[in-house]
Amino acid sequence: MSEGWSSKVVYRLRKLPSCISDPRDAASLLSQAFSVPTDQITIFSLADTLDRWEDPPSKVLTLQLKCRPECLGDTKANDTSEWSIQIPRGKPNEMMILNTHFKGMTVLSSPPPDKHHAE
Numbered sequence: 223m224s225e226g227w228s229s230k231v232v233y234r235l236r237k238l239p240s241c242i243s244d245p246r247d248a249a250s251l252l253s254q255a256f257s258v259p260t261d262q263i264t265i266f267s268l269a270d271t272l273d274r275w276e277d278p279p280s281k282v283l284t285l286q287l288k289c290r291p292e293c294l295g296d297t298k299a300n301d302t303s304e305w306s307i308q309i310p311r312g313k314p315n316e317m318m319i320l321n322t323h324f325k326g327m328t329v330l331s332s333p334p335p336d337k338h339h340a341e
Contacts, residue, residue, distance in 0.1 A: 229288045236271070236319045238281040239309060244268065248283055254310040255318070256291035263287060294320075 235252070242248050245265035253260040266284040294305055304321040308314075 229286060231286065231322055232266070233285050233287065233320050233322055234282065234324050235285060235307075236280065236282050236321075237309075237316075238268075238283055238318055239312070239316075240270070240279040240281055242268070242281055245283075248281075248285075251310060252285070255307050256287070256293060258287070258289055258291050262289045 238248065239251075242251060245268055248265050248268055249260045249263045252258075252263050256263070264286045266286070268281060268283045271280050271282050293307060294303075304319060304323065306317040307320055309316040309318055
């Protein structure tokens, strides 16, 4: 574990493939991408992206890591950092975007349309 790294940092992952349907699927995919066991990944939220014109559509999630994957390098956890992560079994240019700065909107849930309520 790198000096200054903390397992308490919450990350946001964007551009997650839309075929990922639940946190268990997401943890399995990230386990492959980060080369860490699934029990080292805690998924807090998984939702559809806000960009309805995105092609292909993707999802966004929030997570914590109990160990530091090598692909994150030696950057301290409290740095506002962003990483491009290759999607396992994806096309060569298909990348997920992991960050700690949370700039912009982060969707936390995607209820079915019939469950949306507004006043």
